[in-house]
Amino acid sequence: MQNAVTDKDSSVSRPSIGLALGGGVARGWAHIGAVQRLDEIGIKPDIVCGTSVGALVGGFWLSGHLPALEAWARGLTKRRMLGYFDLMLNGSGVMGGKRLNKTMRNYLADTRIEDLQQKFVTVTAELATGHETWLTEGDLTEAIEAAYALPGVFPPRSIGGRWLIDGALVNPLPVSTCRALGARLVIAIGLHADAFGRAAVQRREKYDSVDFNNGAEIVAESHGTFAEKIMLKRLLGASGSAPGLGSVMLASFNIVMDRITRSRLAGDPADVLILPHVGHIGLLDFDKAGDLIELGRAAVDEQLPELEDALRYLA
Numbered sequence: 001m002q003n004a005v006t007d008k009d010s011s012v013s014r015p016s017i018g019l020a021l022g023g024g025v026a027r028g029w030a031h032i033g034a035v036q037r038l039d040e041i042g043i044k045p046d047i048v049c050g051t052s053v054g055a056l057v058g059g060f061w062l063s064g065h066l067p068a069l070e071a072w073a074r075g076l077t078k079r080r081m082l083g084y085f086d087l088m089l090n091g092s093g094v095m096g097g098k099r100l101n102k103t104m105r106n107y108l109a110d111t112r113i114e115d116l117q118q119k120f121v122t123v124t125a126e127l128a129t130g131h132e133t134w135l136t137e138g139d140l141t142e143a144i145e146a147a148y149a150l151p152g153v154f155p156p157r158s159i160g161g162r163w164l165i166d167g168a169l170v171n172p173l174p175v176s177t178c179r180a181l182g183a184r185l186v187i188a189i190g191l192h193a194d195a196f197g198r199a200a201v202q203r204r205e206k207y208d209s210v211d212f213n214n215g216a217e218i219v220a221e222s223h224g225t226f227a228e229k230i231m232l233k234r235l236l237g238a239s240g241s242a243p244g245l246g247s248v249m250l251a252s253f254n255i256v257m258d259r260i261t262r263s264r265l266a267g268d269p270a271d272v273l274i275l276p277h278v279g280h281i282g283l284l285d286f287d288k289a290g291d292l293i294e295l296g297r298a299a300v301d302e303q304l305p306e307l308e309d310a311l312r313y314l315a
Helices: 025-040 053-062 066-074 078-082 098-108 140-147 175-180 198-205 215-221 226-236 245-267 286-302 304-314
Strands: 017-021 047-051 119-126 132-135 157-159 162-166 185-189 272-274
Touching: 017 025, 017 053, 017 175, 025 053, 025 066, 025 185, 025 245, 025 286, 047 053, 047 175, 053 066, 053 098, 053 119, 053 140, 066 098, 066 286, 078 286, 098 140, 119 140, 132 140, 132 162, 140 157, 140 162, 175 185, 175 245, 185 304, 272 286, 272 304, 286 304
Parallel strands: 017 047, 017 185, 047 119, 185 272
Antiparallel strands: 119 132, 119 162, 157 162
């Protein structure tokens, strides 16, 4: 389709553009499609700020490895995901994250944030103080890990003498970060629009939409120790009698993200808010990357008139 955004005279000055990528666990794969579509229509942000999975996608995008992340995400199945569950029986998280770290290192190697072509910020929270903490330099992989270090799931990451956790606990959609760093036009991609409402009714009817539907089968096929299988069963709710530990933690996290996002946007709204309709997809449905990527692309297309207007009025 023809896009007026790309037809603008390149000599015309434009505002400094900031892009905020919000948290949302598996739903974050929608960010892949959204940033791909922004690329296609010629919108190049000067500043990218990512929280949680938004930091993951943003970091891969700006480092030039988004196609690799997309291929990896599209290849995930529930059983393949099991290979990344390095369960910890002791420690501050149930998963060590070492296998995920190794996968990221295969692509990002020793890439540093300050070496990226655009300004990039990963949003985290300091465990000791609750302060919102921005990582603007240093090892990119470490910064991404800190940004998605969801308490109880992954252990906090120590960077610069501070223990850091998932930034979605303080700023799930970092519009304010983009503005603080000088962006005149802020585009935000949020994953909270239909987190509740009709999607909540669907989850209530089939609560394991935030869980593995075949958890018992996965536990049976795992090669862990007896203790690790017990932990995995608790996480996946494989007994069928009640939501698993993982479901309860992530559903609670979803509530927190939704409430904080709405509150912060009320006081500091984005100039253009892009909201993929992803509420019907579970927070652990990492195997639905194909659907989520298409939903991200569609959400950008829905907002094309607003994007063009914002560029015109704020130039």
